[in-house]
Amino acid sequence: MTDTAQASDSTQAGYDAFKSRRLDLNLTRGKPSAEQLDLSAALLALPGSGDHQAADGTDCRNYGGLQGLPEARRLFAGLMEAPPDQVVVANNSSLALMHDAVTFALLKGTCDSAAAWSAPGGIAFLCPVPGYDRHFRICEDYGIRMIPVALGDDGPDIDEVERLVAADPSIKAMWCMPKYSNPTGTVYSDAVIERLASMPAAAPDFRLLWDNAYAVHHLTADRLAIANVLELAARHGHANRPLVFASTSKITLAGAGLALFAASPANIKWLLARLTPRTIGPDKINQLRHVRLLRDAAGIEALMDRHRAIIAPKFQTVLDVFGERLTGLPDVSWTTPKGGYFISLSVPRGRARRVVQLAKEAGLELTPAGATHPYGKDPDDRVIRIAPTFPELRDVALAAEGVAWSVLMACGEPSA
Amino acid sequence: MTDTAQASDSTQAGYDAFKSRRLDLNLTRGKPSAEQLDLSAALLALPGSGDHQAADGTDCRNYGGLQGLPEARRLFAGLMEAPPDQVVVANNSSLALMHDAVTFALLKGTCDSAAAWSAPGGIAFLCPVPGYDRHFRICEDYGIRMIPVALGDDGPDIDEVERLVAADPSIKAMWCMPKYSNPTGTVYSDAVIERLASMPAAAPDFRLLWDNAYAVHHLTADRLAIANVLELAARHGHANRPLVFASTSKITLAGAGLALFAASPANIKWLLARLTPRTIGPDKINQLRHVRLLRDAAGIEALMDRHRAIIAPKFQTVLDVFGERLTGLPDVSWTTPKGGYFISLSVPRGRARRVVQLAKEAGLELTPAGATHPYGKDPDDRVIRIAPTFPELRDVALAAEGVAWSVLMACGEPSA
Numbered sequence: 001m002t003d004t005a006q007a008s009d010s011t012q013a014g015y016d017a018f019k020s021r022r023l024d025l026n027l028t029r030g031k032p033s034a035e036q037l038d039l040s041a042a043l044l045a046l047p048g049s050g051d052h053q054a055a056d057g058t059d060c061r062n063y064g065g066l067q068g069l070p071e072a073r074r075l076f077a078g079l080m081e082a083p084p085d086q087v088v089v090a091n092n093s094s095l096a097l098m099h100d101a102v103t104f105a106l107l108k109g110t111c112d113s114a115a116a117w118s119a120p121g122g123i124a125f126l127c128p129v130p131g132y133d134r135h136f137r138i139c140e141d142y143g144i145r146m147i148p149v150a151l152g153d154d155g156p157d158i159d160e161v162e163r164l165v166a167a168d169p170s171i172k173a174m175w176c177m178p179k180y181s182n183p184t185g186t187v188y189s190d191a192v193i194e195r196l197a198s199m200p201a202a203a204p205d206f207r208l209l210w211d212n213a214y215a216v217h218h219l220t221a222d223r224l225a226i227a228n229v230l231e232l233a234a235r236h237g238h239a240n241r242p243l244v245f246a247s248t249s250k251i252t253l254a255g256a257g258l259a260l261f262a263a264s265p266a267n268i269k270w271l272l273a274r275l276t277p278r279t280i281g282p283d284k285i286n287q288l289r290h291v292r293l294l295r296d297a298a299g300i301e302a303l304m305d306r307h308r309a310i311i312a313p314k315f316q317t318v319l320d321v322f323g324e325r326l327t328g329l330p331d332v333s334w335t336t337p338k339g340g341y342f343i344s345l346s347v348p349r350g351r352a353r354r355v356v357q358l359a360k361e362a363g364l365e366l367t368p369a370g371a372t373h374p375y376g377k378d379p380d381d382r383v384i385r386i387a388p389t390f391p392e393l394r395d396v397a398l399a400a401e402g403v404a405w406s407v408l409m410a411c412g413e414p415s416a
Numbered sequence: 417m418t419d420t421a422q423a424s425d426s427t428q429a430g431y432d433a434f435k436s437r438r439l440d441l442n443l444t445r446g447k448p449s450a451e452q453l454d455l456s457a458a459l460l461a462l463p464g465s466g467d468h469q470a471a472d473g474t475d476c477r478n479y480g481g482l483q484g485l486p487e488a489r490r491l492f493a494g495l496m497e498a499p500p501d502q503v504v505v506a507n508n509s510s511l512a513l514m515h516d517a518v519t520f521a522l523l524k525g526t527c528d529s530a531a532a533w534s535a536p537g538g539i540a541f542l543c544p545v546p547g548y549d550r551h552f553r554i555c556e557d558y559g560i561r562m563i564p565v566a567l568g569d570d571g572p573d574i575d576e577v578e579r580l581v582a583a584d585p586s587i588k589a590m591w592c593m594p595k596y597s598n599p600t601g602t603v604y605s606d607a608v609i610e611r612l613a614s615m616p617a618a619a620p621d622f623r624l625l626w627d628n629a630y631a632v633h634h635l636t637a638d639r640l641a642i643a644n645v646l647e648l649a650a651r652h653g654h655a656n657r658p659l660v661f662a663s664t665s666k667i668t669l670a671g672a673g674l675a676l677f678a679a680s681p682a683n684i685k686w687l688l689a690r691l692t693p694r695t696i697g698p699d700k701i702n703q704l705r706h707v708r709l710l711r712d713a714a715g716i717e718a719l720m721d722r723h724r725a726i727i728a729p730k731f732q733t734v735l736d737v738f739g740e741r742l743t744g745l746p747d748v749s750w751t752t753p754k755g756g757y758f759i760s761l762s763v764p765r766g767r768a769r770r771v772v773q774l775a776k777e778a779g780l781e782l783t784p785a786g787a788t789h790p791y792g793k794d795p796d797d798r799v800i801r802i803a804p805t806f807p808e809l810r811d812v813a814l815a816a817e818g819v820a821w822s823v824l825m826a827c828g829e830p831s832a
Contacts, residue, residue: 037468037477044468044701045461052453052460061453061669091507092699099694103519107534107558118523118534134693141693142523253477256701277550277557278515283508283702285460285672 008412015405019362025399026365029390030182030341032254032307036389039306040252046289060284066272072258072287078297079215080244081228082262088271090259091282094247097259098209099138101243104274105172105207106142111270112205112240117172118142125209126164126174128156130344130372130383132182135175135211139374146374147171151181155188155196162199169202173209179226180214183372183385184344185337190227197229198236208233210244214340216304217250219312223301224338230262239264248290250341251303258290314388318343318400325404329411334386343386344372345403351410352381358406364399424828431821435778441815442781445806446598446757448670448723452805455722456668462705476700482688488674488703494713495631496660497644498678504687506675506698510663513675514625515554517659520690521588521623522558527686528621528656533588534558541625542580542590544572546760546788546799548598551591551627555790562790563587567597571604571612578615585618589625595642596630599788599801600760601753606643613645614652624649626660630756632720633666635728639717640754646678655680664706666757667719674706730804734759734816741820745827750802759802760788761819767826768797774822780815 052061055071067073068089077084090097106118117123124145127136131151139146147164150157155178165171176196178188188196196208210229218224233241240263248257261271294300319336322345326332331348347355352369359366367385370376386403388396468477471487483489484505493500506513522534533539540561543552547567555562563580566573571594581587592612594604604612612624626645634640649657656679664673677687710716735752738761742748747764763771768785775782783801786794802819804812 031479034475034478037475040477041465044463045465047460049457049461059450059453061456061671062450063447063665063670065671093695096695103523107519107522138693249479253701254479255477255481255697256699277554279509279512281671283672283699285669286699286702 011405011408011412015358015362015409018402018405021363023363023398023402025363025395025402026391027387027396027399027403028365028367030387031390032250033310033390033392035310036307037253039303040293043252043256043289043293046292047285048292051292052285052288054284054288058284060288063280065281065284066275066279067268068282069284069287069291071291075291075294075296075300076246076260079300080212080246080260080262082230082244086230086262086265086268088261088268089282089287090261091286092247092255092257092259093249094211094213094245094259095134097261098135098211098245100274100278101209101271102138102142102144102173104271108274110205110207110240111266114204121170123170123172124168126156126161126171127374128175128177128181129374130183130378130385131175132177132211133371133376135209136374145170148374151184151186153186155186155192158192158195162195165199165201165203165206167202171201172203172205173207175209175211177211177213178229179212179224180217180337180340182213182340183342183383185335185340185342187224187338188226193227193229194232197232197238197241201238201241206241208242210242212244212246213250215246216300217341218304218308218339219315220338222338230264234264240266243267250307251300252290252293256286258287311389314391314393314396315343317393317397318386318388318403321397321400321404325401326407329407332407332411341387341389343388345384345386345407346382347384347407348382348411350381352378352384354410354413355384355403355406358409359402362402362406364402364406366403427821427824427828431774431778431825434818434821437779439779439814439818441779441811441818442807443803443812443815443819444781444783446803447806448666449726449806449808451726452723453669455719456709459668459672459705459709462708463701464708467708468701468704470700470704474700476704479696481697481700482691482695483684484698485700485703485707487707491707491710491712491716492662492676495662495716496676496678498646498660502646502678502681502684504677504684505703506677507702508663508671508673508675509665510627510629510661510675511550513677514551514627514661516690516694517625517687518554518558518560518589520687524690526621526623526656527682530620537586539586539588540584542572542577542587543790544591544593544597545790546599546794546801547591548593548627549787549792551625552790561586564790567600567602569602571602571608574608574611578611581615581617581619581622583618587617588619588621589623591625591627593627593629594645595628595640596633596753596756598629598756599758599799601751601756601758603640603754604642609643609645610648610652613648613654613657617654617657622657624658626658628660628662629666631662632716633757634720634724634755635731636754638754646680650680656682659683666723667716668706668709672702674703727805730807730809730812731759733809733813734802734804734819737813737816737820741817742823745823748823748827757803757805759804761800761802761823762798763800763823764798764827766797768794768800770826770829771800771819771822774825775818778818778822780818780822782819
């Protein structure tokens with residue numbers, strides 16, 4: 001106990017010293033920094049005077065073109081790993097497209113549904129945890145029951161997923177972030193993806209809501225590739241199971257990008273039929289703008305390399321500080337993502353909210369503990385999402401120190 | 417009968433001569449012409465290099481700002497006749513916003529609803545006819561019963577509307593195009609607007625879906641103003657009744673504009689709450705682009721004057737040809753709109769589809785007869801929508817001749 005008390009004294013001193021600097025830091029925002037947005041500065045003056053004609057002669061200024069410009073669908077076909085005629089390019093953002101896919105299914109059902117998903121009885125979605133709060137928010141808002149499934153190193157607990165999906169026809173969908181998952185950075189293994197694509201489902205209209213938000217958002221030179229869920233699902237007789245979403249929000253401009261969708265021909269037909277009462281077509285000028293800026297898959301890759309050069313050092317700084325300050329602390333661990341926008345920090349059971357509170361008192365805003373779980377409630381109160389991209393590198397280093405001192409303080413306190 | 421037969425002979429000759437020119441004309445599209453789109457050519461290079469900061473310091477490139485940029489809301493406050501804090505500026509288009517308002521109400525109800533509109537029992541919307549096919553399409557798609565109400569010279573048959581709305585709590589909304597209505601050009605009188613704003617409604621969450629699509633789209637120097645439905649509704653204790661929609665689609669670029677919404681504070685709060693699960697915010701760069709181009713209400717007015725200079729002669733050409741060829745023909749009449757995008761042509765009962773068919777055979781595409789009515793069915797088969805804005809003036813003149821010959825032919829044929 002004497003050792004703990006002594007450690008506590010030095011921790012208290014470190015925390016107090018941090019607090020006394022009266023900093024105003026923020027690690028909550030999964031947003032690109034201004035420096036990253038500057039990489040797409042050219043977009044602000046594109047397509048440019050007189051440039052409004054698509055390759056097929058379409059006047060992009062006028063109405064129409066529900067599926068998106070052909071050259072935009074070609075541009076993103078590689079990222080979406082689907083042929084251009086199985087790609088839809090829409091207005092920002094992918095969240096809106098995911099929301100609309102869910103509400104369309106609630107109101108009208110999918111192309112494989114016998115009834116609207118909102119029909120009496122209630123439906124459920126599987127939610128790998130920790131996960132993305134905005135996925136969970138859609139479910140909460142529309143009264144869709146959320147069934148948490150543990151996310152492991154290679155993806156969701158696939159045995160549990162298979163068991164649940166095979167048994168319960170009210171389970172209509174599953175949120176998946178297969179690559180550099182928010183907030184853990186988890187990459188689904190090819191074996192897990194194949195089992196998701198092939199498993200029997202009690203609901204004939206079961207869907208994988210495949211949010212590939214970080215498809216090209218690598219943090220290392222190793223540009224990880226994952227199995228193609230559309231191909232695997234088709235091979236196993238479930239072609240309509242995956243609905244694949246992505247966007248350019250963290251490629252070009254976060255607020256002014258394009259949403260991307262890929263799926264089977266039947267799902268594309270379904271989505272376009274569902275979109276028809278809603279819109280005559282997307283903003284094709286913004287699509288032309290993106291085509292002019294990015295040009296091709298190599299253009300996207302080159303741009304993402306420049307993003308990596310800006311944000312990888314921020315991630316490394318957090319990892320360095322955590323490694324130095326928190327290594328060996330019981331029940332404290334963190335992820336080392338190879339892509340995406342987040343690090344997930346695990347603290348001893350029942351301490352996450354306390355860490356966030358201590359950080360706040362010391363001038364550092366962290367994502368509320370629990371945000372990574374359905375209804376904002378982490379039953380173990382263990383997970384904290386760290387978002388290092390938005391602040392400047394110098395502030396990221398300071399903030400990481402603040403996190404470390406807050407964790408050390410919380411760990412040194414008596415159990416509640 | 418001899419007279420008729422002679423008229424028929426000369427009509428046949430005129431129609432045949434038109435047909436023999438093998439033209440390829442189209443009066444179906446309520447779209448701005450390329451010449452109109454050129455008026456906003458500057459938009460293609462706006463906001464311009466380095467210009468991404470809003471007046472309040474917001475970086476428009478990044479996430480956020482659900483209600484729209486403050487300067488964009490100020491810019492359109494005049495057009496929307498509401499204070500900026502009661503305006504929402506969203507991505508294109510107003511159709512999407514109307515669709516979403518309806519689906520949000522179906523799934524969750526309005527801020528005055530005891531239950532979601534999709535709850536068992538079914539709901540109905542009042543639909544002034546002739547009207548806008550895309551309004552009717554939303555109802556048809558979501559199984560909302562449509563109750564047609566005759567549109568007169570000063571708006572919908574208000575006695576009938578009052579009677580229906582007071583008696584039937586399943587009537588949840590009414591489509592209204594109060595100014596230069598599609599396709600008749602009808603302008604609601606102040607008296608009708610006040611009765612709509614003040615009438616008792618059996619449904620406590622009854623809504624006027626107030627599509628003011630042509631608020632500033634005048635065809636004459638007389639810039640018609642109509643009563644302010646938001647003010648009147650508030651004065652009569654029904655502040656939440658009107659949901660006002662408009663867009664810049666026919667001000668700037670048809671496919672790349674902004675959608676506009678205005679309503680009571682409670683409705684604004686409701687819409688923003690409903691939008692929250694769907695999006696982090698709209699494309700603020702496109703809003704900044706519009707602010708830079710249009711600047712203020714005077715900038716909008718000046719631009720609309722230039723639109724009028726292009727399209728008013730096209731309308732006049734149609735009216736001149738109809739006046740010359742069709743005057744005095746029994747049961748044939750047409751509207752003389754002071755704004756908007758359409759002329760509505762009425763032909764003798766049971767002849768509209770035949771006119772469209774004859775026109776098609778002569779190389780002229782017209783909007784399908786019936787499109788102006790719920791389910792695409794005009795029970796009298798009388799109304800044909802004429803859209804003169806998109807073709808060049810020379811082609812509009814030719815097309816109007818084609819319409820006239822087709823009407824004359826159809827009127828000369830024996831009754832079916």
